[in-house]
Amino acid sequence: MKKIILLLMGIVLVSGYAFAAGLEYFQLQKPKEGMTADEIMQIKYFNKYSLFAHDYESIGDVVFIEKDGSKRNRRFLRERIILGRGSDDVSYKDLVMFTEPTSVKGLATLTWNYMNPKRDQDVWLWLPSLRKIRKVSAGQADDSFMGGDFTVEEITSRRFQDETYKLIGEENFKGYTSFFDGKVYHKDEPCYVIECRPVRSPWYYSKRVTYVSKNFGGNMLDEIYDPNGKLYRTLFRGWIIMDVNGKPYPAQKRVEGDDLRTGHKTVIIFDEIKFDQGLKEDVFSEKTLMRQRW
Amino acid sequence: MRFKLKIALALLVFLGATSLSQAALEIERGPIYGLLKKALPFKNLEIAGYLKTETALRAHGLDEFMKQANIAQLETEYKFNENIQFFSILKWFYDSVYQLEDRYKDDPQWESKTNKKLKYPEKLQWLRECYLDILTDRLDLRLGKQQVVWGTADGVRILDIVNPLDYREWTLQNYIDSRIPLWMLNAEGKLLANGQLQLLLIPDYQANYYPPSGAPFTLRAVRLGAESVQALTAAGITVSTIEEKPAHTFKNTKIGLRWRDIIEGHGFEYTLNYLRAYSFASSAYSQLQFGAPPKFYLTRRAEGINVFGGTFSKTITEGIIMPGLAKGWTLRGEFAYITGDAMNIGTDKVIKQTGSNTVDVDQYNYVLGFDKSFFTNWQFSFQFVQMWAKAKEKYDKNLYTLLNGATRGPLDEVETILTLQLATDFLHERLKPQVLVLYGDDNDWRISPKVSYEINDQWLVTGGFNFFEGKEQHLNGQFDKNDEVFMELKYSF
Numbered sequence: 001m002k003k004i005i006l007l008l009m010g011i012v013l014v015s016g017y018a019f020a021a022g023l024e025y026f027q028l029q030k031p032k033e034g035m036t037a038d039e040i041m042q043i044k045y046f047n048k049y050s051l052f053a054h055d056y057e058s059i060g061d062v063v064f065i066e067k068d069g070s071k072r073n074r075r076f077l078r079e080r081i082i083l084g085r086g087s088d089d090v091s092y093k094d095l096v097m098f099t100e101p102t103s104v105k106g107l108a109t110l111t112w113n114y115m116n117p118k119r120d121q122d123v124w125l126w127l128p129s130l131r132k133i134r135k136v137s138a139g140q141a142d143d144s145f146m147g148g149d150f151t152v153e154e155i156t157s158r159r160f161q162d163e164t165y166k167l168i169g170e171e172n173f174k175g176y177t178s179f180f181d182g183k184v185y186h187k188d189e190p191c192y193v194i195e196c197r198p199v200r201s202p203w204y205y206s207k208r209v210t211y212v213s214k215n216f217g218g219n220m221l222d223e224i225y226d227p228n229g230k231l232y233r234t235l236f237r238g239w240i241i242m243d244v245n246g247k248p249y250p251a252q253k254r255v256e257g258d259d260l261r262t263g264h265k266t267v268i269i270f271d272e273i274k275f276d277q278g279l280k281e282d283v284f285s286e287k288t289l290m291r292q293r294w
Numbered sequence: 295m296r297f298k299l300k301i302a303l304a305l306l307v308f309l310g311a312t313s314l315s316q317a318a319l320e321i322e323r324g325p326i327y328g329l330l331k332k333a334l335p336f337k338n339l340e341i342a343g344y345l346k347t348e349t350a351l352r353a354h355g356l357d358e359f360m361k362q363a364n365i366a367q368l369e370t371e372y373k374f375n376e377n378i379q380f381f382s383i384l385k386w387f388y389d390s391v392y393q394l395e396d397r398y399k400d401d402p403q404w405e406s407k408t409n410k411k412l413k414y415p416e417k418l419q420w421l422r423e424c425y426l427d428i429l430t431d432r433l434d435l436r437l438g439k440q441q442v443v444w445g446t447a448d449g450v451r452i453l454d455i456v457n458p459l460d461y462r463e464w465t466l467q468n469y470i471d472s473r474i475p476l477w478m479l480n481a482e483g484k485l486l487a488n489g490q491l492q493l494l495l496i497p498d499y500q501a502n503y504y505p506p507s508g509a510p511f512t513l514r515a516v517r518l519g520a521e522s523v524q525a526l527t528a529a530g531i532t533v534s535t536i537e538e539k540p541a542h543t544f545k546n547t548k549i550g551l552r553w554r555d556i557i558e559g560h561g562f563e564y565t566l567n568y569l570r571a572y573s574f575a576s577s578a579y580s581q582l583q584f585g586a587p588p589k590f591y592l593t594r595r596a597e598g599i600n601v602f603g604g605t606f607s608k609t610i611t612e613g614i615i616m617p618g619l620a621k622g623w624t625l626r627g628e629f630a631y632i633t634g635d636a637m638n639i640g641t642d643k644v645i646k647q648t649g650s651n652t653v654d655v656d657q658y659n660y661v662l663g664f665d666k667s668f669f670t671n672w673q674f675s676f677q678f679v680q681m682w683a684k685a686k687e688k689y690d691k692n693l694y695t696l697l698n699g700a701t702r703g704p705l706d707e708v709e710t711i712l713t714l715q716l717a718t719d720f721l722h723e724r725l726k727p728q729v730l731v732l733y734g735d736d737n738d739w740r741i742s743p744k745v746s747y748e749i750n751d752q753w754l755v756t757g758g759f760n761f762f763e764g765k766e767q768h769l770n771g772q773f774d775k776n777d778e779v780f781m782e783l784k785y786s787f
Contacts, residue, residue, distance in 0.1 A: 061321075064722060072724075072751055073321045088559035100321045101751040102342045102786035112561065120611035120621065122561035129470055132443040135563055135607035136665065137624045143671045147723030264722060282431065285488055286554065286563075291429065293371060293381045294342065 025084030028052045028247060030217045037165035037194050043217040044210075045160050047250050049113075051092070055279040056080045058270045063180070064148060067263035074146070075100040081279050084115070091115045093284035097292065106294025110284060117159050126289035133289055142204045148266035149257030150235060151204070154222075162199055169193040173211055176221055176236045179258060180267045185238045190214040202227060216241060216250040234258045244275045251275070324752055327787040336372065343368040346784040353759065353777035360510045360778045361463070363389040367422075377429050383422040391510065423475050436480040441473045442494060444552060444567055446605045446626040447661040449713055449730065450679050453567055453603045453630050456494065456550060458574035460503040464511045464773060466742070466760055474500050478548075488558060494550030494569075499540050501596060502574040514772040515702040518643055519578075523592075531588045538595040540572050548572065562608045567630075569601040575699050577636040577652050580645065595636075603630035624665040632657040637683065639694040642703050642767055646694055653689055655696065658682040672718045679711040703767025710735040724748045738764035738771045744780075756782040 022042075023029055029043045029052060050056055062074040077099060082092040090112055097108040106128035111121050125134045141153035153162070175187030191211045198205065209223045222235040238254040255268045330341050344367050350360040365387040372380045425438025445453035449465070457473040459465075465472070477498040484490050505512050507520035523533050540546040548571040556563045576594035583589045607626035613619040637655050640646040661679045668674055683696055683705060695704040717728035729743040744758025760778050764771020 066722070070750070072748070075321055090558070101323070102344065103748070103751065103754060105342055114611070116612075118612060118617065120609065122609055122611060124563075129468055130443065130448075131441055131470055132445070134446070135609055135624055135626060137609050137622050137667060140667050140670050143667070144722075147719070147721075281487075282484070285484075285490075286556070287434065287482065287484065287490060290482070291427070291434065293427075294369065 023051070025051050025082060026054060028249070031192065031212065031214055037167040037192075038160075040167070040192050040212055040217075041163075041165050041194060041196070042160055044212050044219050047217045048219070048252075049092070050080075050249070050251070050275075051082055051084065053244070053249060053275045054082055055275065055277055056082075057272070057274040057277060057279070059272045061269045061271070062146065062148070063267050063269075064146075065179075065265040065267070073101060074098060074104060079279055079283060081281055081284055083281070086115065089114045089116055089119065093281070095284055095288060102294075106292045108289050108292050110286065110289055112284075117161050121157070124286060124289060126292050128292065128294050133286055146266075149233065149259045149264055150255070150266065154235060163196040164199065166195045166197075167192060168195050168209070170214075173213075173220060176238075176256075178236075178238075178254075178256060178267075179265055180254075180256060185236070185254075186213070186220050189220065191220065213239070216248070218250050218252070232259070232261050234260070240273075242273065242275065249275050322751060324785070324787045330368075330787075338373040340371040340373075341369070342787065344784055344786045346782060348780065348782045350760075350778045350780040353761070353779050354775075356779065359391045359394045360776070361389055361780070362391050362394055363387050379427045379429070380425070381427065382424040384420055385422045386420055419474070431484075433481060433483045436482075439475045439477050439498075440480060441470070441475050442478070442480060442550070443469075443473075444550075444565070444603075444605070445628045446607050447628050447663060447677060447679070448675065448715065449732070450661055450677065450711065452628045452659045452661050452679075453601070453605060455571075455574070455601065455630070456496070456569065458500045458502045461513065462503065462505050462509070462511065466511075474503065476500060486555060489553070489555040492550070492552040492554070494548070494552075496548035496550065496571070497542060497544070497546075499542070499546070499548070499572055499596070500574070501539070501576060511773065511776065513700050514766055515698075515700055518702050526590050531582075531590050533590045533592065536591060536593045538576070538593060540596060540598075546572070560608075561611060562606065564606040565604055567601070567603045567605070569599075569603075571599055571601065572596040573599050573635050578638055578645065579652055597635050599632055599634040601630055601632050603628070605629075622666055624663075626663040626665070627661065629660040630657075632659070637685075637699065637705070638697040638702070639685075639689050640697050640702075641694060645697065645702070646689075650687075650689075653685045653687040653696070656684045656686060658684070672716060675713075675715040677711075677713040679713065681709045681711075683707060683709075698767065698769070700769060701767050701772050703765075703772075706736070732770065734764070734768055734770065736764065736768045736771075738768035740770040752786050754782075754784045754786070756780075756784070 023046045029046050031040045031043055046052070057079050060076050060078060064072045075098065077097045079095045080092055083090045092113050094111040094113070095108065098104045098106065108126040110124040113121050123136050125136050127134060141151065141157055143152050144150065145152050145155060170192055173186050173189040173191045175184045177184050191213050194210050194212060195207055196210055197207045206225050206227050206229055208225065210219045211221045212219045216239060218237065218239045220237055220239065223231055224233040224235065226232045236256040237252050239250050240253045242249045242251050251273050253270055257266045259265070327341065334341065346365040348361055348363045348365065352358040352360055365385065367383060367385045369383050370381070421439060423440055425436050425440045428435040442456040443454055444456060447454070454469065457476055460472045460474055476496055478494055478496040480492070480494055482490050482492040504516050507517045526533050548569070551568045553566045573596055576596045579593040579595060581591045583591065605626070605628045607624065609624045610620045610622065613621050633656050635655055635657060636652045638645045638652055640651060645651050659681045661677050663675065663677045665675045684707065685696060697703065698705040712733045714731045715728065717726065719726045725745065725747050727743070727745040729741070732740040739762065741761040742758065744756060746754055746756040748754055758780055760780070762770045762773040762776055764774060766772045766774065
């Protein structure tokens with residue numbers, strides 16, 4: 001069951017801990033010249049969790065690709081409302097509902113994320129096989145979620161405070177060639193190159209090198225090194241800029257994880273992305289979970 | 295029957311050959327789904343379902359089938375609009391074990407003469423669920439045949455007592471498959487931001503389904519009852535069984551209420567529950583009338599009960615008392631006070647023969663659950679369960695005890711059960727082993743390890759064991775000789 005939780009939480013991709021760190025909710029943030037690595041990473045996290053928007057919707061397709069090329073799929077609907085509400089510490093609430101294949105159809109999670117960076121998420125899981133809601137614990141940070149090529153913390157729970165940062169360069173991104181469709185993404189995008197080292201030690205990685213766009217403040221590529229200092233995994237995020245009421249909202253369009261040791265790969269593609277549709281907070285309640293029938 | 299088996303196997307092979315290829319971003323639903331969508335080309339109709347075969351062999355010797363069931367389930371959802379939606383589940387199954395193993399139908403204790411439902415233990419119920427949803431911002435109505443699940447416990451039923459249960463395979467099946475759906479009105483209204491009040495009106499009544507004597511998982515109490523009837527009949531005594539079930543009247547409508555709320559800011563969730571209902575496990579009252587010939591009347595009565603209860607669940611997100619302490623644990627609990635029910639008194643196997651043999655009881659049942667993940671991806675779930683039964687009427691405790699309704703063995707005033715479930719995964723979550731251990735304080739055990747493997751999006755194979763250990767007077771021990779190895783193959787569409 002835990003894996004289901006991780007799957008549901010994980011594919012949210014942008015669910016996790018709000019960190020705020022002085023950045024104002026509902027305002028677009030992008031790096032400026034002369035910022036420190038810490039300041040850039042704070043903006044990166046802000047945009048990763050799209051705290052500039054009021055709400056968000058998307059449909060996601062997950063494809064797991066085995067070394068032999070065989071594939072498994074998942075499809076989900078996702079909704080989120082950003083609250084940034086100090087009175088009860090709620091940063092944002094997420095709802096993820098699986099629609100395909102039948103083996104996972106109906107699985108759904110409701111996640112409340114808090115502004116306090118030391119506070120875990122509250123997670124409710126609707127289990128169609130039990131027809132009931134279970135309150136569950138957030139996943140272990142170093143676990144891979146849904147059998148994919150990301151860890152839980154990379155997707156749902158890593159916070160700004162979990163790492164130390166060092167700006168190691170600025171460059172035009174060399175581009176990422178997708179293993180899924182062969183296209184090259186974000187070629188020549190001006191970016192900061194930042195080395196991130198985990199506060200926790202020992203940990204499953206010794207460092208990662210991340211490439212953060214100067215234009216929209218999102219990280220495009222993580223090169224992740226094992227405890228022996230060897231590159232063992234890459235995590236790519238492809239972004240698009242959406243015009244929402246005249247504002248340029250950055251949105252993750254695709255995520256690709258590639259385990260260089262095992263050859264296993266995972267891709268998530270987001271479609272029908274919508275921002276600021278006027279979602280009501282009422283939707284983000286157990287009532288919505290209980291409306292699931294499958 | 296062999297012919298039916300061959301058809302089922304041929305169908306599975308066909309499905310396997312036609313569903314292994316997949317295209318990225320096009321989730322393959324297989325030929326059955328394709329055929330159904332062609333046959334039912336309604337834009338707002340969603341279809342899903344599965345075919346499944348379940349086989350179990352007695353572990354000792356592996357030469358005897360305990361189950362050979364083929365199952366087809368079809369789920370449909372039709373959306374008239376966003377607010378009005380219809381949902382149904384049709385399920386067919388056939389357990390051919392009664393043909394494969396002649397011993398069942400040849401068993402002299404086989405009860406199949408009078409009760410049509412018992413006559414077909416190999417198949418029961420095709421309409422699993424059928425309801426209409428009317429959804430609004432403030433109020434959700436669900437009208438029709440459905441399951442309602444209360445409570446937070448896994449594998450034990452404390453407050454999950456809105457629907458009766460099918461004990462065809464004891465408690466080995468998931469409750470989703472063994473709950474017997476009831477016709478009811480289920481209304482849930484929003485009164486606070488996260489606070490909802492649920493009202494259930496249930497005119498329907500079904501008793502628990504107990505497999506007849508001679509079936510693979512016949513309860514000991516049922517077997518002993520059948521033996522008693524046999525002995526009485528052999529002695530020339532006429533046996534009459536009277537089933538006292540609540541009539542389908544407005545007065546007998548069962549009522550359920552549940553208040554559910556989350557205390558925002560603390561993530562603390564609780565419910566308060568009330569149920570006025572009839573017990574699904576009827577009490578047995580017997581009377582011997584002397585005459586020529588003598589007559590023995592056995593009355594099975596569904597007692598009217600009132601249930602008061604509540605649940606809570608809380609994930610420790612920051613720590614208890616000090617930061618970080620117990621962080622990551624989920625605590626949950628459930629409590630039920632049941633009044634109005636009755637139990638038999640007597641000694642092991644034997645219900646008290648003279649005078650009143652049934653006493654009213656109050657029951658206090660609760661469970662505390664503790665869940666956490668360890669070592670990256672090992673999920674640990676522990677439950678502490680206690681069930682208290684207190685007789686409200688006096689009886690000679692030197693001679694008699696309360697009797698367990700399932701085994702007709704002596705029932706302690708307090709029964710304690712511990713459950714432990716461990717689960718993890720390998721091979722990118724395709725291989726998922728888990729083990730469930732249940733321990734009763736009378737040295738009563740059930741240990742159920744199993745492993746499932748996801749072949750692809752449609753196919754899932756599962757294998758495992760169910761080990762029972764204990765004395766026949768106790769819940770799992772009564773199946774001490776029923777250790778089994780099982781295998782399941784499921785195709786979803």
